[in-house]
Amino acid sequence: MKYCFKIIASLFLLSALYACKGNTNYRLEEGIWRATLKTSSGAEIPFNFEVTDSAGQKVIDLINGEDQFRVNEISQHSDSVLIRMPLFDTEIHAKIKDKTLSGNWIKHMSDSDMVMPFEARHGESWRFFKVNSAQEAKLSGRWSVSFSTADHDLREAGIGEFEQKDGRLYGTFIRATGDHRFLEGTISDKKIYLSAFDGANAFLFTGKLLNDSTIVDGMFYSGFSLVQNWTAKKDDIAILPDAYSITALKDGFDKIDFSFPDLNGKKVSLSDSKFKNKVVLIQFFGSWCPNCMDET
Template sequence: MKVKLSSFLQPAAFFLLAILLLQAGCIEVDNRFSGLPPGVWRGVLELEPKMVTPNPKGEPLPEKLGLSFEEVTNGELPFNFEVVYTDDTTFHLEIMNGEERIVVKDITIGLDRATAKDTIVINFPVYDSYLRAIYEENIMEGEWVVNNRGEAYSIPFVAQHGKGHRFTTLRKTPAADLSGKWAATFAVESKDEAPYPAVAELAQDGNHLTGTFLTETGDYRFLEGTVQDNKVYLSCFDGAHAFLFEARIQEDGSLLGSFRSGKHYRTLWTAKKDEGAALTDPDELTLLKPGYESIDFSFPGPDGKVLSLDNPRFQGKAVIVQLLGTWCPNCRDEALFLKAFLEQHPEYPLEVVGLAFERYREKDKAFNAIRRFQENLQPGYPILLAGFDDKSEAAQALPMLGQVRAFPTMIILDQEHKVQRIHTGFNGPATSAFQAFSEDFESFIANLLQ
């Protein structure tokens, strides 16, 4: 039912609304109606508090290396979205990151009893996160909340209607054209983690910059930003991750920058132009322990039923075992890839099963996360709860593996259930590697099933 409430609620309607409120400070959740102006909006996640506090190890990271970013406000992660109406009362959001458009339809608007102001909740059900904001005319102000990171994980959020730029409206002449491949290293000068390699794939058109970073565990999504003089800015927001890259073009043409993931992770990175830049073969990163030819598993699904590799549904069939987390966008990309492959090849004696490692230790919450993932993606294969989101615990759950380096990891078994390939990470449609992997995967499975 489509319901549109005016800002002047009749007493009876207000009484009914109050009954439906779940608790003080909650909004009415059943009636969805139009309210946001259509068109482009500019959203900002405020990673830095208004009163900037130095980090425990010294000065804030950019200042430490003399990286000043005067074109933008420190700690602001911008993204763009469009409000699209399908009729007079029904609308959805489309979050824009480069070529990617993420459609979000789970939107609720109502009167917040605690503030007596119109409030909107934009849910990302697959990732168990949401944007909640008070809105007045052309402005929204609130927070982004990620439930599976704990009750305290939220980041202030603001948005303005009619603002089409991402980082800045400035048009400073770029100091260089960054288009091409770059050999990058993250976590440089870090005392907390070992440096790790990456390959940047960038495309620049004037001031406009798009691209991504490929790592050995997956890619950093569709990034979009700008080059202003010798400063570089890229960002991505997809409901699960909030990535902010800032860098300076050095005199020798290399890049030196800062990378933030939400408010919980921050590190330095460097990059040098290198069209031959490459990473370790993803089929060589995760291996079976000596003496093993196969794997074994026995885990419950959301329905409570335990599924094992010796189940009749798997007999005589090749099996793809996907290690994933429903909180992981790269896992989502891989799940959609596998879903499409199964739909294209119904004749193949092939099964897929997902082993989920979730960010909830409480089983009921973990099962709910899996249900949401299945309901939204409809992957066409079962997903079982294998454990908690911890790579060492994942290795214990599958002790025949030498280690678990990444979510996702794809283990391909032949029809006798011997391991033929283990593919670590997933470089999705934001990368140049995606098409090549798709073609190789198609050929590999065809040969496996001959």
């Protein structure tokens, strides 16, 4: 009798476990999500995305201000979700459970992979704070920005362009090598928060508004480990260094020349006769670079 009771109890326990497992929601819910990527220093880079149905297939739109970047290569097996970014060699591997995602964003590079912890929750449209506090600060406009490494050995000039609207902050930072894409954030307790994730890069900017014309204690996080300091002054006529002053041929060279195989394996050289007495436009870019793709 005792043996039969043990068997019945075991069967009941197994049934309960399977029932619980069956009730777990592994569906990638449509609607808005809030996600974060964690840096090596513990800072969290927040962003939002929206899941919709397109012709029977799930698609994701990464949201950064007014910019939306569509991702349509999404696969799921049971509780495992794989989100591959178009154009850029990056992807999100995550486990889904009850309207949450947990995993990693992986960026494949030439010699290694950059891996950042990833978390997301369905139904949350806020980015930094659930409620944005009212602010009298006026950040809209153009700012002269100075970036520096943590030891202040390396400095670089930049420009900040911000637009303040309904408690939210939008804009970008521009450097001689390009801009930091479409940033979205807010101002809270005289502190500035801006972030962006476009499938290729993850950025976070924070700073303290000293007054309406000065930003101090700025921190810039890029990817898993890059950290820089920054400060800014309101400057409607701020400009970047002249591009020609920072771009030049190496000593001993008086022209650009190269040779390489084209897509058909045929050798192409800038000194080929077909280019003689013609203006040749050369574009140097990386397929992993969103700004380069925009330019192309």
